[in-house]
Amino acid sequence: MRFGLLDRYILKIAAGAAVILLVGLTSVIWVTQALREVDLMTGKGQTILIFFTVTLLSLPALIAGIAPVALFMATLYTLNKLNSDSELIVMNAAGVAPHRLTRPFIALTLITAALVGWMSLAVMPAGFRALRDLITLIRADFVANVVKEGQFVSLDSGVTFHYREKQGQALLGIFMQDRRDPNQPAVYIAERGQSAEADGNSFLMLEKGTIQRESRNQNSSSIISFERYALNLSALTGDSDGGAGGGDGDKVIYKPRERTTWALLRQDKNEPYYKIQEGRFRAELHNRLSAPLYPIAFMLVAFAILGEARTTRQGRAAAIQIAIFLVGAIRIGAYAAWTASVRSPIAAALLYILPLGTILLAALAIGFGSRTRVLVDRLTEPLIAPFLALAARFRRA
Structure with a gap:
């Protein structure tokens, strides 16, 4: 894919917005989670280094979950900015086809999908496993060095x-x-x-x-x-998975999210813990494998709805709301499929059907171009009509 000046210009705007959104959203959520771990220093006598290590090990999971949303929001921002500055209209007048503008967004989406895949398949399991081992060491230090002599202390439930x-x-x-x-x-x-x-x-x-x-x-x-x-x-x-903490007292049994993807693919079917938690193993594996598909689906939804130039701000605002609603519905549906896949192997297929179906429909909508814009306008017209009538009434008054 050879990039021209126009592609680099759009990619610069979209990539900058995606990075800012990813860093900003991740930082806010990380701080809220870190505040819940302050007890490591106040109650368990750990150093600030241990505190930051424990909280930073949760970052891969945050990045994997936030990156698709940050990409979607960056796509909305970029397309809305290009339209507000009349740049989309100029591009269309110059003969640039709407699907031609997808090239910089596709490049950014592939980078995001690779990041999400790397986090989900490799970094997240390693982080959860390291966190589990570190918590064990903290618990040992807590028993030996923090519990005061002569006191009865509750270490866990x-x-x-x-x-x-x-x-x-x-x-x-x-x-x-x-x-x-x-x-x-x-x-x-x-x-x-x-x-x-x-x-x-x-x-x-x-x-x-x-x-x-x-x-x-x-x-x-x-x-x-x-x-x-x-x-x-x-x-x-303190595991709640019915034995994940080492039921035999001699060996730590790691939970599905703490095991490598390769270990999940080559899982021993005769392992006692696997027999108890087979559904969780299945849900975890398919959730990881399907994760890179969602950034692609989210970006294409945003572009399919907002990729065409518009002359009315009201119509564009309603279209943005529709895009947000669709992406929210996809995300909720994926979570429901992930939860249901613990009990049903058939539900695990929905983790792939949802993003792949969305990608196909959005690609078709982008291919139809102006017809898609007309359809979106017809859907959004009932939403904005009351506001237009109210504005007209105020002007007459």
Whole structure:
């Protein structure tokens, strides 16, 4: 694709608007999320470096979600600016076909789609996995260094931790109650313990103690004595996926969003956690694979509706509203399809049908050119007619 002066001019406007919108929207949302993590410093005694690391690991997910919207808004802004400055009218008068103007937008869209694909397929899973490991280390540091001696502190929903006193790096008189599973509560008691790390996991090494387990379904209980016991602190990360935190106490089981795309494609069907959460694995994989299609669909919708020159600001405002409504409907439909695909494999196909169908229809609308503009005008006329009549009444008055 060879770019001329006109293409570079339009691309400069659209790319500048897209970057500003992406940075601005991402920054605002990131700040609101970062404020919710202030407890890392105030309540868990972590450094500002850990605070920023935890919050920055959420940026790939924000960028992947905001980039298509930023591209859509940048396309609307660019086309509206060209029309307001009468540049679209001049281009049409000079014989420039409307579909010819799509070239700079297509170039920007391909860059955005590549960015979204890279974030969704590679960066996001790595970020979530790193965040999971970091939270585990924070939890270990919280247990060993932040919990005050003699205090009963709730580490998570259903988990209570206490130690009598601290001697060097060792904790003496340890008590922990784990009631996250109401049907199988457990109580850990040990004379001493010390945090340790192995194979990327954090453990609390307990010495000379007992584990009391109760099975309320079977109405039975058991007490196990031990000399040394490694308590995996990864199990205290607060997962709500029914075992994603390491149900066997020895190994961290990563959730679908924390696994690489290649791992999801080559998923072991016999894995116990996969059998429990098969729908989530399916939804996560198809959501990642379909993500790069939405920037293309959003841009084409904006261009199909606003790519033609217009002489009335009112009609253009109504057309912008229609474009926003269509993109909002597509985004909501994609979210509904993603949610439904957890339960139905057929619903996963909608994640591809929605953007591909939109791309096809929008491309046809761009090909029809002026006919599409006439159709949009007919649809928007009932919306703007009351406002035009009100304006005329004020002029007569």
